[in-house]
Amino acid sequence: MAYQLSEEHRMIVDVVKRFVKEDLMPLEKIALEREATGQGMSLPKDIEKALDSKAESLGLYGLDVPEEFGGADLPPDAMVAIQIELSKTVTPWAPIPDSPNLAMLMMTATPEQKVKYMVPYAKGALKSFIAISEPGAGGDPASMQTTARREGDEYVLNGRKIWISRVPEADFGIVMAATNREAGSKGGISAFLVDKGTPGFNYVRKIPMIGGAYTSELLFDECRIPAGNILGQEGQGYGPMQQRLSVRRLQIGARCLGLAERAMNMMVDHVTQRKTFGTLLADRQAIQWWIADGTTQMHLLRLMLWDAAERIKNGERLRSELSMMKVFATEMAADIVDHAMQSFGGMGMTKEIPLQAMANRIRVWRVLEGPSEVHRQLIARNRIRAGVIQ
Numbered sequence: 602m603a604y605q606l607s608e609e610h611r612m613i614v615d616v617v618k619r620f621v622k623e624d625l626m627p628l629e630k631i632a633l634e635r636e637a638t639g640q641g642m643s644l645p646k647d648i649e650k651a652l653d654s655k656a657e658s659l660g661l662y663g664l665d666v667p668e669e670f671g672g673a674d675l676p677p678d679a680m681v682a683i684q685i686e687l688s689k690t691v692t693p694w695a696p697i698p699d700s701p702n703l704a705m706l707m708m709t710a711t712p713e714q715k716v717k718y719m720v721p722y723a724k725g726a727l728k729s730f731i732a733i734s735e736p737g738a739g740g741d742p743a744s745m746q747t748t749a750r751r752e753g754d755e756y757v758l759n760g761r762k763i764w765i766s767r768v769p770e771a772d773f774g775i776v777m778a779a780t781n782r783e784a785g786s787k788g789g790i791s792a793f794l795v796d797k798g799t800p801g802f803n804y805v806r807k808i809p810m811i812g813g814a815y816t817s818e819l820l821f822d823e824c825r826i827p828a829g830n831i832l833g834q835e836g837q838g839y840g841p842m843q844q845r846l847s848v849r850r851l852q853i854g855a856r857c858l859g860l861a862e863r864a865m866n867m868m869v870d871h872v873t874q875r876k877t878f879g880t881l882l883a884d885r886q887a888i889q890w891w892i893a894d895g896t897t898q899m900h901l902l903r904l905m906l907w908d909a910a911e912r913i914k915n916g917e918r919l920r921s922e923l924s925m926m927k928v929f930a931t932e933m934a935a936d937i938v939d940h941a942m943q944s945f946g947g948m949g950m951t952k953e954i955p956l957q958a959m960a961n962r963i964r965v966w967r968v969l970e971g972p973s974e975v976h977r978q979l980i981a982r983n984r985i986r987a988g989v990i991q
């Protein structure tokens with residue numbers, strides 16, 4: 602049976618579909634041109650603003666923010682459906698607020714922190730980043746070297762963070778640091794709210810990444826923050842951080858499906874028109890197998906997404922399932938986009954159509970939020986632990 606969203610949620614997804622078709626798709630050319638001319642995968646600021654206003658007028662703000670904070674309180678299945686639609690274009694636009702930090706703030710913020718950080722964040726008045734990765738600890742964040750020591754009613758942060766997204770536009774960040782290095786992930790990692798501009802918070806450099814994206818390197822040097830800026834209990838930051846990463850992993854699965862569907866559509870459209878050696882590409886078995894395998898994989902991913910969304914909605918905390926989905930989704934979407942590029946020949950190698958931007962985007966997802974190999978390790982470890990299943 603096909604997974605059914607509620608009538609109300611289907612209507613919101615339809616609004617998103619129209620927004621993508623009428624507002625985002627026509628801007629793709631501008632974003633691609635800007636990327637090709639070294640301005641990053643971006644839109645001019647006035648266009649970005651206009652898109653945000655349009656989205657707000659359509660009710661596409663605070664989608665997964667609880668109603669008590671003025672949001673639509675959409676469940677994971679509706680959010681998955683929305684992410685699939687938004688990912689059918691490479692035009693860089695994302696709904697406000699970004700879900701993973703919202704989830705972490707909802708899990709851990711005190712009533713005061715909610716007023717100061719979470720509520721403005723949910724409304725888009727404040728923007729944020731999360732700093733977990735370090736030059737020597739990314740795929741294995743429990744070994745992070747950044748420390749936070751308590752001194753009276755302050756914490757003092759010291760350490761270096763790297764590959765951090767969205768720093769220049771952020772107002773504050775969630776910074777992960779060790780409060781007890783020996784304890785590591787089991788009671789030694791804490792999360793802190795750090796305002797940009799706090800003395801000792803140094804912006805080191807902007808790092809260009811593939812696909813016209815960028816990240817940042819940060820240095821915390823005797824950076825003093827109020828003790829009240831700890832997020833959750835001291836030493837208990839690792840669990841909420843992992844749950845936050847799980848929100849992004851579900852999103853990545855949905856985004857891979859959206860991108861793969863777009864690439865498949867482009868490929869089908871192209872191969873049913875292009876003839877080589879007197880025969881349509883669509884009539885070649887090599888091409889048909891790409892389409893058959895890709896279609897099958899997209900079907901599987903859709904089932905994985907609905908299964909995960911439904912279980913999360915029912916309160917389950919998924920780990921292995923999200924790891925399986927992230928590995929599968931990123932690898933299958935990479936294959937489908939690659940085959941689409943191949944089917945377009947020379948045109949597939951240009952920056953005039955979105956396929957290369959899609960390939961770059963997916964490539965990055967095989968590393969961030971945990972490299973595929975680390976996810977495979979977790980899946981295998983959990984399965985081996987379960988032993989022989991009768």
Ligand SMILES: Cc1cc2nc3c(=O)[nH]c(=O)nc-3n(C[C@H](O)[C@H](O)[C@H](O)COP(=O)(O)OP(=O)(O)OC[C@H]3O[C@@H](n4cnc5c(N)ncnc54)[C@H](O)[C@@H]3O)c2cc1C
Pocket residue numbers: 730731732733734735736737738739740741763764765766767810814816965968969970971972973974975978
């Ligand atoms: C575009 C982008 C945006 C990012 N944004 C953020 C952000 O906002 N905040 C943040 O904190 N971080 C961010 N990151 C960092 C990202 O989460 C890390 O790069 C990632 O977790 C990998 O860590 P690492 O770079 O230290 O690689 P390492 O941990 O050094 O791993 C390198 C490679 O080694 C292999 N490997 C590692 N462990 C194993 C294993 N157990 N078994 C087999 N092979 C293994 C994998 O192939 C892996 O890719 C971002 C990264 C990118 C690329």
